[in-house]
Ligand code: CA
């Protein structure tokens with residue numbers, strides 16, 4: 110069994126996810142971790158007795174091999190790496206809500222300290238996604254997307270069901286990911302290989318070859334203190350260990366300086382364990398005997414269940430042979446007619462006074478059999494991903510309706526298991542099937558009503574047969590069976606089941622398409638969905654979203670105001686700081702001359718000034734937070750304008766919008782968002 114080759118107990122708590130290992134002198138690997146009170150500690154077991162106490166850094170009073178770095182702000186990100194290859198050693202990068210510090214640990218000095226504006230990015234990784242030998246940037250965001258950037262162009266986007274909290278390259282185009290809802294898994298390019306979901310949170314993921322077979326496993330540190338290593342191909346657990354508290358971070362390095370790289374796991378209460386990969390003799394059996402015994406017990410239980418099932422089948426077929434006619438007793442044993450079928454239908458239910466509008470999944474049997482229970486697994490629709498419907502005995506019937514309200518417009522697979530039998534059955538036949546919920550199932554077909562037609566629209570022309578667009582409509586929306594889509598020109602209108610918003614799609618015989626909706630996200634989703642169905646590589650559009658653009662204009666004015674206030678406050682605070690310096694000198698002069706009356710007066714003034722300064726600082730902070738929020742909205746608007754286009758026009762719009770913002774040319778910005786280019 111694989112056991113740690115070292116264990117350390119550091120007297121400092123470690124903030125979740127804030128662990129980095131670096132060679133800050135170019136030779137000795139040291140752990141750095143964020144701890145309480147806005148500090149980062151650096152554990153250096155290799156250079157004892159070297160005392161530092163200057164600038165930001167000071168020696169820990171508890172541990173001789175720990176130095177503490179003062180950041181004075183909550184740390185939100187920590188990493189280490191070579192910034193300047195000429196220096197030949199790692200520097201430490203510390204991120205807070207507002208700033209980025211690059212720190213030279215070896216020389217105990219700031220390399221730079223910059224103000225930075227945050228966005229909704231939660232995780233980053235570099236990975237050769239398209240196999241061309243150069244790495245692409247993977248970005249995991251709060252809006253549930255994994256985006257792949259090749260230089261500044263987005264080349265792929267994968268939608269997940271929660272915030273992407275971690276990304277880790279494995280090898281080639283394969284990478285691991287973790288979500289805030291306890292999911293971890295592995296992607297290869299845009300295809301998800303496997304995923305598992307736990308009720309615990311994945312705190313840190315890391316790729317490491319723990320069983321020495323030449324392929325990295327996905328190592329996950331969990332909030333309940335568990336660490337597990339899973340096969341990259343199957344997700345099967347090949348090793349696990351437990352800590353007394355939540356895992357804070359998983360890194361790797363040669364911490365013992367003996368030429369072997371260890372997997373290093375740290376818990377929030379400061380426990381650190383290092384593991385060496387399993388030796389050849391272990392043949393990949395990293396878990397102890399008791400785990401193997403558990404596995405054997407589990408397998409023999411499975412065998413028992415299968416034998417029982419087999420015996421039931423044998424009994425049933427014997428009975429069926431004895432009497433050809435169906436009798437009462439058959440129903441009890443779970444024999445259902447061989448031609449029994451399970452049917453599923455999806456439709457839009459507009460709701461009633463007591464029930465909100467929803468998508469209805471109707472499951473029914475094709476004869477007099479009953480559905481005892483239905484189990485549905487679907488990502489992102491149900492709390493805990495599964496849903497069970499289990500009617501009481503008196504309400505049993507051959508038909509079950511399940512209301513669904515997908516929160517986002519993404520296609521979802523519904524994995525359905527239905528238990529079918531008779532009222533008196535003690536055994537049931539299990540039907541298993543998968544049904545796809547169309548991407549825009551939360552929109553009900555409605556009759557065109559020009560009075561409520563949205564003012565916002567996107568217009569474009571495609572060179573495709575109208576029939577193909579109709580196929581896309583049928584695949585993407587839940588259209589009633591009797592809905593007849595004539596040949597062009599025609600229009601279809603929908604009402605959102607979520608907010609009653611209107612959506613109209615008009616198609617002309619020459620391929621001109623107009624999409625009217627006030628929901629710019631929906632317009633973008635529709636264009637992306639249609640373009641991918643019709644395999645359109647590049648698409649330029651004309652768009653106008655008067656209400657949204659008006660809001661954006663207000664946001665931009667606010668950004669300007671916040672910038673001005675920021676500059677003024679910074680200048681004021683600098684003035685006040687100078688004033689404090691001179692007051693302090695005068696107060697001290699008075700003290701030295703024994704003029705206590707004036708000294709007291711000066712210090713009272715100083716106290717008041719200090720209070721003003723603190724207040725100013727508070728205002729400055731609030732101002733900064735507001736500025737950040739508004740900048741986020743601006744960035745979102747640019748992304749949205751991009752989503753209305755496909756391929757090159759999409760990249761061009763995003764780049765041109767950013768240029769317009771940089772040049773503070775608002776009219777240009779709105780022009781680009783509307784027509785897609787800066788030039789007229
Ligand atoms: Ca590449």
Ligand code: CA
Nearest residue numbers: 318320322324
């Ligand atoms: Ca391996």
